[in-house]
Amino acid sequence: MVQQNELQTAKEQPLNKLPVNLKRNKKKSLKFWKIETLITITTFLLIGIIWFLVTEFKMVSPLIVPSPAIVLHSFQEVLSTGYKGIPLLVHVFDSMKRLLSGYVLAAILGVLLGLASGYSSKIRAVFDPIVEFYQSLPPLAYYTVLIIWFGIGDVSKVVLLFLAAFAPMFISSMAGVKNVKTEYIQGALNLGANQWKTFYYVILPASLPFIFTGLRTSMVASYSTLVAAEMVAGASGLGWMVIDASRFLRSDIIFMGLIVMGIISIILDRTLRFAEVKIVPWKGKD
Amino acid sequence: MVQVEVNENVLELKNIQLAYETQGEDVLALQNIDLNIKEGEFVCILGPSGCGKSTLLKILAGFITPTEGSAKIDGSEINSIDWNRGVVFQQAALYPWLTVEQNVNFGLKMRKKKDATTVRYFLDKVGLSQFSHNKPYELSGGMKQRVAIARVLVNNPRVLLMDEPFSALDALTREQMQNLLRDIWRETKKTIIFITHDVDEALLLATRIIVMSRRPGRIAKEIDVAFTNHITTEDNSVRFTKEFQEVRERILQIINNQS
Numbered sequence: 001m002v003q004q005n006e007l008q009t010a011k012e013q014p015l016n017k018l019p020v021n022l023k024r025n026k027k028k029s030l031k032f033w034k035i036e037t038l039i040t041i042t043t044f045l046l047i048g049i050i051w052f053l054v055t056e057f058k059m060v061s062p063l064i065v066p067s068p069a070i071v072l073h074s075f076q077e078v079l080s081t082g083y084k085g086i087p088l089l090v091h092v093f094d095s096m097k098r099l100l101s102g103y104v105l106a107a108i109l110g111v112l113l114g115l116a117s118g119y120s121s122k123i124r125a126v127f128d129p130i131v132e133f134y135q136s137l138p139p140l141a142y143y144t145v146l147i148i149w150f151g152i153g154d155v156s157k158v159v160l161l162f163l164a165a166f167a168p169m170f171i172s173s174m175a176g177v178k179n180v181k182t183e184y185i186q187g188a189l190n191l192g193a194n195q196w197k198t199f200y201y202v203i204l205p206a207s208l209p210f211i212f213t214g215l216r217t218s219m220v221a222s223y224s225t226l227v228a229a230e231m232v233a234g235a236s237g238l239g240w241m242v243i244d245a246s247r248f249l250r251s252d253i254i255f256m257g258l259i260v261m262g263i264i265s266i267i268l269d270r271t272l273r274f275a276e277v278k279i280v281p282w283k284g285k286d
Numbered sequence: 287m288v289q290v291e292v293n294e295n296v297l298e299l300k301n302i303q304l305a306y307e308t309q310g311e312d313v314l315a316l317q318n319i320d321l322n323i324k325e326g327e328f329v330c331i332l333g334p335s336g337c338g339k340s341t342l343l344k345i346l347a348g349f350i351t352p353t354e355g356s357a358k359i360d361g362s363e364i365n366s367i368d369w370n371r372g373v374v375f376q377q378a379a380l381y382p383w384l385t386v387e388q389n390v391n392f393g394l395k396m397r398k399k400k401d402a403t404t405v406r407y408f409l410d411k412v413g414l415s416q417f418s419h420n421k422p423y424e425l426s427g428g429m430k431q432r433v434a435i436a437r438v439l440v441n442n443p444r445v446l447l448m449d450e451p452f453s454a455l456d457a458l459t460r461e462q463m464q465n466l467l468r469d470i471w472r473e474t475k476k477t478i479i480f481i482t483h484d485v486d487e488a489l490l491l492a493t494r495i496i497v498m499s500r501r502p503g504r505i506a507k508e509i510d511v512a513f514t515n516h517i518t519t520e521d522n523s524v525r526f527t528k529e530f531q532e533v534r535e536r537i538l539q540i541i542n543n544q545s
Contacts, residue, residue, distance in 0.1 A: 181379060183375050183377065183379035184379055184381065186347075186349055186367065186373070186375075187373070187375065187379050188392075188396070189367040190347060190367050190368070190369060190371070190372065190373045190438075191369055191372075191392050191393035191396055191437065191438070191441060192369035192393050192396040192397040192441060193392075193396035194396075197396050201392075201395075201396070202381065205381070205383040206381075206383075208383075280383075281421070282382035282383060282421065282422075282423050285382070285423040
């Protein structure tokens, strides 16, 4: 009897332990004020102070580095009256419209074709070589062709962003399917799933971590392509604003534009990371 | 005249041979495997690593087809993957996007069957009712394997194929899992083929032990044992008997004499 009791407690111990572990994990994510966060904030404060001091004591010309106050002022000005008659929010809106149209199209098609190519070697034989060829080209190189085909307006930009975002999307979705554990697939078939159900209920969710890597990589790719494209050709947008300001030596506008671009890119990436944590909570724990 | 064949064998392997090619060379993994398994048997296939015992299980599961010979279940050739031969892998391979309960229900869902009672019954059987809404990555290794066993059992398969399912577990958990599996076997009277490299595990579970030789994998010896029938959760003293030790020695000798 004694032996039996021992066995039972031994059996129950790991079961009781578990909820504690779960709580601990939750706490970890809530802990925001880590020492590292403090260091990061201090670093940014220091950069700000140096920036302030350098400009306050006129160590460099304001044309090269405008003071924080001037940049802040031009931010307020562009926000209310606009740059060359176009308010900042309209620039941001124009840029985002182009970015998201190309990006969403690329995400849908890239994921679908990538998954299909990962699954079937015959579909892969069609799309993989094309992607492999054009993804090595700098987007601005084929932008020239796109301008000839689609004009200088938004269409050529959306197509350009679509292409820039499509390649990483396609490649990671394809890798996602190829990296699904054999046991996952064999297990599904063994439990009574057919090929189609195995794809839908197992291969697709198992590829999600890779798909999210693709979503984030292609966001970076299309965002940087967007700014470059607006610089080459355009009459609105953040990229255009910055390049236009440089022609008139408006360093304050350039600095302001760069900071806004950086903040937007952080917001975009954080949004995707947030979605990733919500949709693929098992990533890295498996 | 229709000839009625009386066949009590669930699984029949005849002259199974498996060769595969690596770096331009043919490697013979399995050779001359003849094996008949009757209903309700608990067969442990024992052998050193690389002897092809997992390959043999994959043939039974239908994951691979043998180069030569035939593998039959209830008289018909095994030529595809089928829920009738439920496989428990070495690593549980549960789906991390599903809860424990959804994992157990997976087979029924794929087969368009609804049976919440069976799902609950087997979750309870493996002692995981209170974790039905947890995700697999929140469980310990032993608990994961419990889910993997429950997930196969809900399908009520003809045979259970187990590929070293407890080898990654710690000694204490392993013993609990062995007891659990023995209880399930007694209750469901399922035919079980269990791959292991652990002699004690084979002796504690099997009604028949198949000892395999090193590559090319062949059946070196078949031994009928019955220790498992004398073991209960409270009493496993049979493992300290002289007879148990003698059979153990004999098996170790067979394995060691090959190299």
